[in-house]
């Protein structure tokens with residue numbers, strides 16, 4: 001059984017929603033209810049599932065964050 005959890009549990013998610021209110025990407029105002037809670041330090045890189053390591057990102061910005069590899073589908 002895992003001792004660390006990848007997903008932010010409900011109470012922790014709520015705390016981050018109350019703190020951030022909307023997507024934390026600069027200039028983005030997508031409201032919390034449409035955002036995901038993202039690990040600032042990736043869970044796979046040893047980041048903890050804590051309020052300090054969580055932030056709201058809307059689905060678009062969650063996918064755009066650097067370090068998430070995505071195949072260069074139509075790059076130059």
Ligand SMILES: [Zn+2]
Pocket residue numbers: 023024025028029030057058059060061
């Ligand atoms: Zn956003």
